[in-house]
Amino acid sequence: xxxxxxxxRADGDGPETGxxxxxxxxxxxxxxxxxxxxxxxxxxxxxxxxxxxxxWGESAVSPHVSEVPGARRERETGxxxxxxxxxxxxxxxxxxxxxxxxxxxxxxxVLGFFVWYVAYVVAAxxxxxxxxxxxxGAVNVALLAGLGQFLSTFLLTWAYARHxxxxxxxxxxxxxxxxxxxxxxxxxxxx
Amino acid sequence: MTGNHQTPALLLFSVxxxxxxxxxxxxxxxxxxxxxxxxxxxxxxxxxxNGFAIAGDYMSAASFLGVSxxxxxxxxxxxxxxxxxxxxxxxxxxxxxxxxxxxxxxxLADVVAARMSxxxxxxxxxxxxxxxxxxxxxxQMVGAGSLVALLLGNTGxxxxxxxxxxxxxxxxxxxxxxxxxxxxxxxxxxAVLLLGGTVVLTVLVLLRFHGDFDQLLRTAADxxxxxxxxLAPGLKYGGDWTARFDFMSLGLALVLGTAGLPHxxxxxxTVPTARxxxxxxxxxxxxxxxxxxxxxxxxxxxxxxxxxxxVRGSNAxxxxxxxxLALDLGGGADSTGGTVLFAVVTAVAFATILAVVAGITLASxxxxxxxxxxxxxxxxxEPRSEVTVARIAAVxxxxxxxxxxxxxxxxxxxxxxxxxxxxxxxxxxPALLYSLFWQGFTTRGAVWAVYGGLIPALVLVVLSPVVSGxxxxxxxxxxxxxxxxxxxxLVSIPLGFVAGWLGTVTSAEIADEAKHAxxxxxxxxxxxxx
Numbered sequence: 001x002x003x004x005x006x007x008x009r010a011d012g013d014g015p016e017t018g019x020x021x022x023x024x025x026x027x028x029x030x031x032x033x034x035x036x037x038x039x040x041x042x043x044x045x046x047x048x049x050x051x052x053x054x055x056w057g058e059s060a061v062s063p064h065v066s067e068v069p070g071a072r073r074e075r076e077t078g079x080x081x082x083x084x085x086x087x088x089x090x091x092x093x094x095x096x097x098x099x100x101x102x103x104x105x106x107x108x109x110v111l112g113f114f115v116w117y118v119a120y121v122v123a124a125x126x127x128x129x130x131x132x133x134x135x136x137g138a139v140n141v142a143l144l145a146g147l148g149q150f151l152s153t154f155l156l157t158w159a160y161a162r163h164x165x166x167x168x169x170x171x172x173x174x175x176x177x178x179x180x181x182x183x184x185x186x187x188x189x190x191x
Numbered sequence: 192m193t194g195n196h197q198t199p200a201l202l203l204f205s206v207x208x209x210x211x212x213x214x215x216x217x218x219x220x221x222x223x224x225x226x227x228x229x230x231x232x233x234x235x236x237x238x239x240x241n242g243f244a245i246a247g248d249y250m251s252a253a254s255f256l257g258v259s260x261x262x263x264x265x266x267x268x269x270x271x272x273x274x275x276x277x278x279x280x281x282x283x284x285x286x287x288x289x290x291x292x293x294x295x296x297x298x299l300a301d302v303v304a305a306r307m308s309x310x311x312x313x314x315x316x317x318x319x320x321x322x323x324x325x326x327x328x329x330x331q332m333v334g335a336g337s338l339v340a341l342l343l344g345n346t347g348x349x350x351x352x353x354x355x356x357x358x359x360x361x362x363x364x365x366x367x368x369x370x371x372x373x374x375x376x377x378x379x380x381x382a383v384l385l386l387g388g389t390v391v392l393t394v395l396v397l398l399r400f401h402g403d404f405d406q407l408l409r410t411a412a413d414x415x416x417x418x419x420x421x422l423a424p425g426l427k428y429g430g431d432w433t434a435r436f437d438f439m440s441l442g443l444a445l446v447l448g449t450a451g452l453p454h455x456x457x458x459x460x461t462v463p464t465a466r467x468x469x470x471x472x473x474x475x476x477x478x479x480x481x482x483x484x485x486x487x488x489x490x491x492x493x494x495x496x497x498x499x500x501x502v503r504g505s506n507a508x509x510x511x512x513x514x515x516l517a518l519d520l521g522g523g524a525d526s527t528g529g530t531v532l533f534a535v536v537t538a539v540a541f542a543t544i545l546a547v548v549a550g551i552t553l554a555s556x557x558x559x560x561x562x563x564x565x566x567x568x569x570x571x572x573e574p575r576s577e578v579t580v581a582r583i584a585a586v587x588x589x590x591x592x593x594x595x596x597x598x599x600x601x602x603x604x605x606x607x608x609x610x611x612x613x614x615x616x617x618x619x620x621p622a623l624l625y626s627l628f629w630q631g632f633t634t635r636g637a638v639w640a641v642y643g644g645l646i647p648a649l650v651l652v653v654l655s656p657v658v659s660g661x662x663x664x665x666x667x668x669x670x671x672x673x674x675x676x677x678x679x680x681l682v683s684i685p686l687g688f689v690a691g692w693l694g695t696v697t698s699a700e701i702a703d704e705a706k707h708a709x710x711x712x713x714x715x716x717x718x719x720x721x
Contacts, residue, residue, distance in 0.1 A: 082709075083705035083706075083709065084705070086705060086709040086712050086713075087704065087705050087708045089708070089712045089716075089718075090708035090711055095715070095716070098716070099711070102715060106285045106286065109281075109285060110281075110282070110285055110286065114446075117275075117278050117442075117446055118442075118443075120274070121271070121275075121439055121442040121443075122439065124267075124271060124424035124425075124428075124438075125428055125436075125438050125439055126435065128423055128424050128425035128429060131424050132419065132420070132422075132423030132424075132425075134419070136405075137405040137409070138405050138408035138409045138412060138419075138422060139405065139408070140419075140423055142267055142422070142423050142424055143408075143422060146267075146270050146271075146274055146487075149274045149278055150277060150480055150484060153277055153278055153280070153281055153476065153480060154477075154480060156281055157280075157284060157472075157473055157476045157477075158473075160284060160285060161469065161473050164466075164469060168715075169466060172715060172716045172717065173716075173717075175712070175716040175718065176716040176717045176718045179716060179718035179719070180718050180719060183718070183719065
C-alpha cells in the first residue's frame, strides 16, 4: 500500500506534468486522499483490496509499456509513435484491469437502474390499480416506488463514487502519467 | 395578482440582475480572451462549485414552477417528471461525465469527432447541439413571458413581449461579456437562491401540517376532489393508450436526454480532472434529488393549502401553484409576510430562467463557433479568433431565441422541454455512446446516428397533434397529423441508435484501431486531457 502511494506521488511530482495548474490540483487531491486513507484504514477493509494490490501496478505496467515504444521512437513520426503507444497501453494488463473494473461496475448498474426505471414507468401507466394499493395511511405502492427511485439513485451514486475512488482512481492516474510521459517522449523524439 | 405584490418582486429581481451584471463585469475585468477561458472558465472550478452550477443549469423554471404545478393539479402524475429528471443523472454519472471530461475540450463534437473524419461529424454534432439548445431556450423564454404575465396581472401582450426581449438581451450580455466564468457564478448564485427558497417553503408547508406528511397527503387528496386517486398514477396519463404511450415516450426522453444536453456536457470541462467531474456530478445529484423531493412537498402542499381549483383559476397549466402557495404560507394576500414571500418566489423563478438561459446560450454559441464555423468557413476566409465568433454567435442565438420565443408564446413550456430532451436523446446520445464504447464505429455511423435521430424527432413533432389536428395545436385549423404522440422519443430514440449501427455496418471505412485505442485509454485514464 505504502509503496503504491509513494509511486503515485512520485509520478505526480515528475517533470512530465503538462498543464501545471490542473495537475497540481490532481496531485493535491491525491495527496489528501492518501493521507485520509492511511489515517482511517478504511481502504484495508475493502474486500477487493487484496486483488487491487496484487492484480496490477507494481510489476505489470511499467516495463510493458515503457520499453517497446521507447526503442522504436526514433524511427517513427511523432503521431505514429503516439498511436502505437496508445495501442500498447490499451493492451497492457494494467489498463485492461482498469477497464474491466469500470465495466464490471457500470454494466450491471446501468442495466439495473434502467430496468427498474422502465418497470416503474410501465407500471405507472399500465397498472394504476396496483400502484394505488394503500400501504400505510395515505401512502400507497406508487409513492413508495417513487421514493424508492430517489433512494436507489442516491445509493447507486454513492456506490459508484466509492467504487471509482477505491478501485480505479489510483491505477488510472498512474496510467495517465505513464502514458503522457511516453507520448511526450515519442513526440519529442520525432522533432 | 394585485398590484401590491409587484413592487417588491420587481425590486428583488432588479437586485439579482444588478448582482449578476456586477459578477459579469468583475469577471471580464481580468479575462484573457482565450477559448479555454471563454468556453470552460479556465477549467479551475472546484467540484462543489461546479456541482452547484450543474444543479443551477438543470433546475429550470419548468421544474420549479412546472413540476410542482403538475403535482398540484394532477397529484401523482406530476411526481413522475421529478423521478425521470433525477434518474437521468445516473446515465450521466456512469457513462458520460468522466469520459467526456477526459476526451473532449469544449463541446460534444470534440468527443464524437476525435476518432472520425472530422468535418462531417463536427457539422452534424454541431447542428444537433444547436437545435437542442434553441428548443430548450425557447421553452425558457416562453416561461419567462408567462411569469411576467402572472406578475403584472395579465396586463397584456406588450409586457410579455418585453419580458422575452429583456431576458434575451440580458443573457447575451452575460454570455458575450463574461463567458463561462461569469455564467458559472451566475448558476451558483441562482442555485443557492433557488434551493434556499425551496427549503423555506418546504419547512413552512411541513410546519403547517405539524410535520405530518401523511396528514398533508390526505388533505391534498381530499381537497383535490379526486380522493385517493390523486395519490396514484393515471389522472393525467391514464385514459386511452395514446396517452399512456405518450407518457412512456416522455419517460424515455427524460431519462436519456439529460446526457445529451449540450449545456450540461459543457459543464464538465470547467473542472480540472475527470475525478473532479465525477465529484461535481455527485454534488449535483444530491442537490437535484433534494430539490425534487422538496418539489413533491410543495406540489402536494399547494394542492392541500391553495387547492387545485384556485391554482387552475390562476393558470390553466398550474405554473403559478408555487407563487400562490408562497402567498398563502406568508399569511395571505394582504399581509406583509405573504407579499414578501411571493416576491421572493417570483424573483427566484426569474433568476432561474435567466441563469438557465445564459448557460444554454453559452453552449450553443460554443457549438456555432467551435464546431460549425470552424468546419464551414471558406478556406481562404480571413481567420478570425474563435472567441470573437462565439461572442457574435451568442448575439445571434439570442436574437433567434427572442424571435422564436415571441412566436411560440402559447406553447406549453413542459412540452417544449420534453421535446428538447427527446431530440437530445435521439440525436446526441447514440453518437456519443457509440463513439465512447464501440470500437467499430465509423464516420458514416456517426453522421447517420446524429441525423437519423434528429430528423425523425423533428418530423414526428411536425406530424404530431402539437402542430395540427386538435384544438390545442399550433395550427388548429389545419390537419396534417399522422403521428399520435406528442413526444417523439419512443420512436426517434431507437431510430437514432439503429441509424448509427446501420451507418457503421454499411460503410466501407474500417475503424482505425489506434484511434479507438486512444479514445479508450484517454477516456478511462485522462492521459492527454486538456
